[in-house]
Amino acid sequence: MPDQRKKLVEVQDLTVQFGSRRHPFTAVDHASFHIYQGETFGLVGESGSGKTTIGRAIIRIHPTASGKVLFDGKQINGPISRELDREVTRRIQMIFQDPMSSLNERAKVDYIVSEGLYAPGRKISEAQRREMVDKALCDVGLLPEFASRFPHEFSGGQRQRIGIARALIMEPDFIIADEPISALDVSIRAQVLNLLSQLQKERGLTYLFIAHDLSVVRFICDRIAVIHKGKIVELAESEELFAHPLHPYTRALLSAIPQPDPIAERNKKLLVYDPACHRYSETNRPGWEEILPGHFVLASREELEEYRELL
């Protein structure tokens, strides 16, 4: 059962703030979730919801204001030892959204892919390095001779593969994929999604998949968290979330998925989420409740009763 699975990443009460200390802007507001080893965890929300910020806070790009991020049982946010920093830098890797701007235009693929290996403290001979680059390129379905080319010689899908090779060469356990396919054509999307799931099967990778498009997330993710304005509003297994969406924001997101089906589209009712519909007050505060095993929702007492009836 779920509890026996190992939690690779745990995010507890994470808050991330930007701006000056006097006028802070809270980008992530007390987010809590965990990611089991070997699963694909989806984080879905609109732009500005803080989904990317969570990913970046986990990989230590953004400092955290409060809360904890645990990786493999050890706290990795805030000040950590140099050894742990090195370990985390290797074991957590990231794939970026736009393959057109995330690769160094002036470096050859060879360097781009192996840049992480140059980190101090790693002694790797040139021959070893070449071998690793060749292998990483083969793993993502590119040819080893591509190593001597520049990024502009590749198509969008190939560039995204280079981005994936760059992450793989570090032999990570956990990959944060930040909208890895949003900038790609539909036909290329399928190739990259398949590559990601194939790599997961072969190496037992764990993914945090950040996206705004629920249809893609449903296809690839085991569990999904929906985030709105820095707060996680619902979290469930993906089929459960699609079968019983409870929070009005989740329902609005689901209703917006475009269907490749003219009749369904014509009958579609678009739901619009209005945060005022909650009627929260001092006495009627929302809490993070587990309404079914594994299905969490942000709701007040009253709402919880309403949601129970929906199930």
Next chain:
Amino acid sequence: MGEQLQNPILSIEDLNVKFTLRGQVLHAIRGVSLDVHPGESIAIVGESGSGKSVFVKCTMGLLDANGQITGGAIRYNGMDLTSFRTDEDWLKIRGREIAMVFQDPMTSLNPLKTIGKQIQEAVELHQGLKGAAAYRAVLEVLSDVGIDDAPRRYKQYPHEFSGGMRQRVVIAIAVACRPRILICDEPTTALDVTIQTQILELIKAMQKKYNLTTIYITHDLGVVANVADRIAVMYAGDIVEVGTCEEVFYDPRHPYTWALLSSLPQLGVKNEPLYAIQGTPPNLFHEIRGDAFAPRNPRALKIDFLERPPMFAVTQTHKARTWLLDPRAPQVAPPEHIRALREKGGNPYA
């Protein structure tokens, strides 16, 4: 369909476009014909590099300097647009008759001008209004596109708007020209799913209100089911299939349309690999022999590699350029999930 009987508002016949790049010739559009009827909305769907953007840019005289129309005709309102040479000619068409909404609202607005001024420019130029009348027209069009508090928004700059709001402004500018045809080039690709639906709804509303003919360009078949009356699928500089929305989704005939539909994650089955089109689109620097999609089509016939198929008519409105429709061809059934789409039609999560 009543529309089909009317004369087309825009008629493209056997259009050929070539680009010259470093002495090499790229054949970007290879003999494309398409009729656009007044009041309809048509979607042109294809991968990047399929020539869909080049195709519509021809109708506005926006081809890059190294591109040239080498054959065919674009008939609009009794004129042949391919004969236009100077910018003066084009100014009669651009914006006034045919307006365009570009993909990325972050880059298509001028960051140094207030959005009110940018819309007013179009109003003054195309509606001939001045001063207070122009100002009032701007406020009106702003509220038309769903931007509240128009007098305050008038004075704001593009950076003060979110992505979706900026796209509304771009649409406002296009509509303020009072065009007859509105071309939307990937209007929602840069936007979130929720905003995407709102923008598509807005374009639909504008189409109704101003009696526009709309042409959508997109790479994502998933988004056009809601907005298009007809769909044209483009591949390697050619329209390979055209039909009404229902015909293309429920009864596609070209293997490329099958492949495009199959690769949509909405249709994927969990824990199974998603169908992915193998290989890459053909290099248009070389001459293409036979069916351009044949090398990527696992079930291509021999003749697909030898001779270019003609357009076969399936119904009066539905045509496809594939040898599979030749009476002599073997019966090849579409892939399973395409048939499934037809059966569960209208029931998204069945």
